[in-house]
Amino acid sequence: xxxxxxxxxxxxxxxxxxxxxxxxxxxxxxxxxxxxxxxxxxxxxxxxxxxxxxxxxxxxxxxxxxxxxxxxxxxxxxxxxxxxxxxxxxxxxxxxxxxxxxxxxxxxxxxxxxxxxxxxxxxxxxxxxxxxxxxxxxxxxxxxxxxxxxxxxxxxxxxxxxxxxxxxxxxxxxxxxxxxxxxxxxxxxxxxxxxxxxxxxxxxxxxxxxxxxxxxxxxxxxxxxxxxxxxxxxxxxxxxxxxxxxxxxxxxxxxxxxxxxxxxxxxxxxxxxxxxxxxxxxxxxxxxxxxxxxxxxxxxxxxxxxxxxxxxxxxxxxxxxxxxxxxxxxxxxxxxxxxxxxxxxxxxxxxxxxxxxxxxxxxxxxxxxxxxxxxxxxxxxxxxxxxxxxxxxxxxxxxxxxxxxxxxxxxxxxxxxxxxxxxxxxxxxxxxxxxxxxxxxxxxxxxxxxxxxxxxxx
Numbered sequence: 333x334x335x336x337x338x339x340x341x342x343x344x345x346x347x348x349x350x351x352x353x354x355x356x357x358x359x360x361x362x363x364x365x366x367x368x369x370x371x372x373x374x375x376x377x378x379x380x381x382x383x384x385x386x387x388x389x390x391x392x393x394x395x396x397x398x399x400x401x402x403x404x405x406x407x408x409x410x411x412x413x414x415x416x417x418x419x420x421x422x423x424x425x426x427x428x429x430x431x432x433x434x435x436x437x438x439x440x441x442x443x444x445x446x447x448x449x450x451x452x453x454x455x456x457x458x459x460x461x462x463x464x465x466x467x468x469x470x471x472x473x474x475x476x477x478x479x480x481x482x483x484x485x486x487x488x489x490x491x492x493x494x495x496x497x498x499x500x501x502x503x504x505x506x507x508x509x510x511x512x513x514x515x516x517x518x519x520x521x522x523x524x525x526x527x528x529x530x531x532x533x534x535x536x537x538x539x540x541x542x543x544x545x546x547x548x549x550x551x552x553x554x555x556x557x558x559x560x561x562x563x564x565x566x567x568x569x570x571x572x573x574x575x576x577x578x579x580x581x582x583x584x585x586x587x588x589x590x591x592x593x594x595x596x597x598x599x600x601x602x603x604x605x606x607x608x609x610x611x612x613x614x615x616x617x618x619x620x621x622x623x624x625x626x627x628x629x630x631x632x633x634x635x636x637x638x639x640x641x642x643x644x645x646x647x648x649x650x651x652x653x654x655x656x657x658x659x660x661x662x663x664x665x666x667x668x669x670x671x672x673x674x675x676x677x678x679x680x681x682x683x684x685x686x687x688x689x690x691x692x693x694x695x696x697x698x699x700x701x702x703x704x705x706x707x708x709x710x711x712x713x714x715x716x717x718x719x720x721x722x723x724x725x726x727x728x729x730x731x732x733x734x735x736x737x738x739x740x741x742x743x744x745x746x747x748x749x750x751x752x753x754x755x756x757x758x759x760x761x762x763x764x765x766x767x768x769x770x771x772x773x774x775x776x777x778x779x780x781x782x783x784x785x786x787x788x789x790x
Contacts, residue, residue, distance in 0.1 A: 334358065334359065334360050335359050335360065335380040335381065335451075335455050336359070336360040336361065336362070336377075336378070336379050336380050337354055337359050337360070337361045337362075337379065337380065337381045337382070337383055337451070338361070338362055338363075338364065338370065338373055338374065338379040338381070338382045338383070338384075339351065339354075339361055339362070339363040339364070339383050339384075340363070340364045340365075340367075340369075340370045340382065340383070340384035340385060340401070341363075341365065341384070341385040341417075342365045342366065342385065342387075342388045342389060343385075344365070346385070346440070347363045347365070350383065350442070351363065353442075353444055353447070357448050357451075359451070362377070362379070366388060366389070367388060367397055367398075367400070367401040367404070370382070370384065370401060370405070371401075371404055371405070371408065374405065374408055374409065374412075375408065375609070375610060375611060376610070376611055377611065378611065378613070379412065380412070380413070380455055380458065381412065381413045381414075381415065381451060381454060381455060381458070382405060382412060382413070382414045382415070383415045383417065383451070384398060384401065384402075384414065384415070384416060384417070385398060385416075385417055385418060385440075386398025386399065386416050386417070386418040386425065386429065387418055387419070395418055395425045395428070395429070398416060398418070398429070399425075399428055399429060399432055402414055402416065402429060402432040402433050402434050403432050403433065405433070406432065406433035407557075407558070408556075408557075409556075409557075409566070410557055410565060410566060411458070411461065411462075411566070412458075413435045413436075413454040413455065413457075413458050414433060414434045414435055415434065415435060415436045415437070415438060415450055415451070415454065416429040416434040416436075416437050416438075417437070417438045417439065417440050417442060418439065418440060419439070419440040419441075435454050436450050436454065438450060483519075483523065484657075484660045484663045484664050484667070485660070486659040486660050486663060487652075487656070487657040487658065487659040487660045488659075489652035489656050489657055490652065490657055490660060493520075493649060493650075493651060493652070496647070496649050497520070497523065497524055497527070497649070498527075500524075500647050501523075501524045501527035501528050502527065502528055502529055503528075504529075504530075504618050505618075505646045505647055506599070506618070506619045506620070506621070506643065506644055506645070506646045506647070507521075507524065507619075507620045507621070507646065507647045507648075507649060508584075508620075508621045508622070508623070508627070508644050508645040508646075508647070508648045508649070509521060509620065509621065509622040509623075509648075509649045509650075509651060510622070510623060510624070510648060510649070510650045510651070511622075511624060511650060511651030511652070511653070512624055512651075512653050512699055512765050513624055513698065513699065513701070513785075513789075513790060514654075514698045514699030514700055514701030514702055515651040515652070515653060515654070515699045515700060516651060516699075516700050516701075517582065517622035517624075517651060518537060518580065518582055518622065520649070520651060521535075521537070521578070521580040521582075521620040521622065522535060522580075524578075524620060525577070525578040525580075525618075525620070528578065528618065530576065530577050530578055530618055533574075533575075533576040533577030533578075534573055534574055534575075534576075534577035534578070535574075535577055535578045535580065536570050536573045536574040536577065536578070536579050536580065537580040537582065538551065538552070538570050538579070538580070538581055538582070539582045539583055540581050540582060540583045540584050540585075540586045540587050541582070541583035541586040542583075543586075545588040545590065545591060548587075548588065548591045548594075549591075549594065549607045550563075550567060550569070550607050551569065551570060552569050552570050552571055552594075552595070552598075552604075553569040553571060553572075553594075553598075553604045553605065553606055553607060554566070554567045554568050554569030554571075554572055554606040554607070555567045555569075555606050555607035555608050555609075556606050556607070556608040556609045557608075558608065559606075559607045559608020559609070560607070560608070563607075563608065566606075567606075569604075569606065571598060571604055571615040571617060572613065572615055574615065574617045575615045575616055575617065576616055576617075577617065577618070578617065578618045578619075578620060579617045579618070579619055579620070580620045580621075580622070581619065581620070581621045581622070581644075582621075582622045582623075583622070583623060583624075584621040584622065584623050584627075584644060585623045585625035585627060585630055585636060587636075589634075589635060589636070589637070592636070592637045592640050593637070595640065596637065596639060596640045596643060598615065599619060599640075599643050599644070600643070602614045602615055602616055602617075619644060621644045621645075624767070625767065625782070626767065626768055627641050627645070628641070629768055629778070633778070653696065653699055653764075653765055654696040654699040654700055654702075654703065655695050655696050655761070658692065661691055661692055661703075662688060662691070662692070664700065664703055665683055665688065665691050665703065665707060666683065668703060668704050668707035668708070669681075669682075669683060669707055669711065669719065672707055672708045672711040672712075673711055675708075676711055676712060678711050678712075678714070679717060680711055680714055680716070680717055680718060680719060681717060681718065682717070682718035682719070683718060683719040684718050684719060684720050684721065686720070686721040687710075687718075687719045687720055687721040687723065687724055689721075690721045690724055690726050691703075691724070691726075694726050695757075695761050697757045697760065697761070697790060698789075698790075706724060706725075706726075707719070709725070710723040710724050710725075713725075752784070752788075753788040753790070755774070756770070756774070756784060756785070756788065756790060757790065759773050759774055760790070767781065767782070767785070
C-alpha cells in the first residue's frame with residue numbers, strides 16, 4: 333500500500349528534498365507552503381499523514397503559526413498523524429506541539445532513517461486504529477445471527493429461488509429481494525454475499541425503516557466532527573464500511589423521497605461526501621435490497637423514484653411465503669426443534685404426528701420467522717419428549733381461516749383491535765399476500781394499510 337503524505341514548509345528547497353526522500357522510501361506526497369494551503373488540501377483530498385514545519389512567514393523561531401496549524405488540523409481530523417519539524421527546536425516547543433495534537437517531533441535537517449522510522453510507525457498505528465474502528469462499527473451494525481439455519485429447498489418454489497441465486501451470486505449485479513415479512517430476505521442476502529466474489533469483504537446491513545430523514549446522510553455516508561450539534565467525532569458511514577463488499581438495505585421502500593437522489597448518485601458512480609465535508613470519496617459496493625412493498629406501485633404514486641427503482645431492481649428475487657412451501661414445513665420444523673432443544677437443554681427429540689399435521693395446515697402469516705418462534709415456545713412449554721399439538725397453541729385450522737365469514741370463528745371472542753388484525757390476516761391470505769389488493773378490498777389507503785401491518789407486526 334502506498335501512503336500519501338502532505339508536506340508543509342515555506343522553504344521550496346526543503347520541500348524538494350523531502351519529496352525526493354519520500355519517493356525513494358515508497359511514499360506519495362503533495363506539498364503546501366502556507367497554513368491556509370494545508371487546511372485547504374486536507375479538506376479537498378485524503379492524506380495518511382501530515383509532515384509539517386512549525387515556522388512560516390510571520391516569524392522563523394517561535395513556532396506559533398505551526399502550533400496554531402496543528403490545532404486547526406485537529407479540528408478538521410482528530411486522527412490523522414501529524415509530525416512536526418523545525419530548525420529551531422526546543423523542549424518547550426516540542427511539548428507544546430505534542431499537547432496540541434502532534435504525534436511526534438523531529439528537528440531539521442531531518443535524519444532520513446529516523447524520519448522513515450517515525451513515518452512507518454505512525455502509519456502502522458494509524459492503520460491498526462482504522463481497522464479497530466471499522467470492526468467496532470461493523471460489530472455494532474451486524475444483525476442478529478440467531479436465525480441463520482441452513483436453507484431448506486425441497487419445495488419447487490424454493491428450488492426456483494436458489495436457481496436464480498446460483499446464477500447471479502458471483503456477479504456484481506444489484507438485487508432486489510421481495511417477500512412477506514418473515515420469509516428470510518435478510519438471510520438470503522447473506523447467502524448471496526457468502527457465494528459471491530466479495531465474500532472475504534464486509535457484509536453491512538442497514539434497516540432503512542429505522543433511519544429517519546434527519547440522520548439519513550450521517551448513517552449512509554458518515555459525518556465529520558462538528559458537522560452538526562451532536563457530531564462529537566468523525567463517523568464512518570455504511571457505504572464506506574461496505575467498500576469492496578456488500579451493502580444490504582432492508583425495507584428500502586421506506587427511504588424518504590427527498591433523500592433518494594443522494595442514494596441514486598452513489599449507486600451510479602460510487603461517489604459520496606461525508607456530512608459536513610466537501611471531499612468526495614469512493615465506495616465500491618454490491619447492493620442487495622429488500623422490501624415487502626410493491627415498489628412499482630410506489631413509483632406510480634410518485635413515492636419512489638423510477639430511476640432509483642431501475643437501479644436497485646436489476647434482478648428481482650421473490651421469496652415465497654411458507655404456506656406455498658408445503659414440502660419444506662416438516663424439515664424446517666425439525667431444524668428449529670433441534671436448535672431450540674440444544675439452546676434450552678431440553679430432551680425433546682420429535683414432533684408428534686398430530687402436531688406436524690397442525691403445522692402443515694396452518695397458514696403461517698408470519699412465515700419462517702413465526703415458525704421459529706412457535707417451535708421455540710413449544711420447546712419451553714412441552715412436558716414430554718416430543719412436541720404435542722397442544723404445545724403449539726394453534727387454535728384454528730386453515731378451513732376456519734379461509735374466509736372472514738367462516739362459521740367456525742367466533743368473532744365475539746375478539747377485542748376490536750384483535751378482530752381488525754385477524755381480518756387483515758384473512759384478507760392477505762385470500763389475496764396471496766398481495767398488499768395492494770388486500771388494502772383495496774378492505775377500503776384502506778396504501779399508507780393506512782401499511783401502518784396497520786407495522787402496528788400488528790404483519
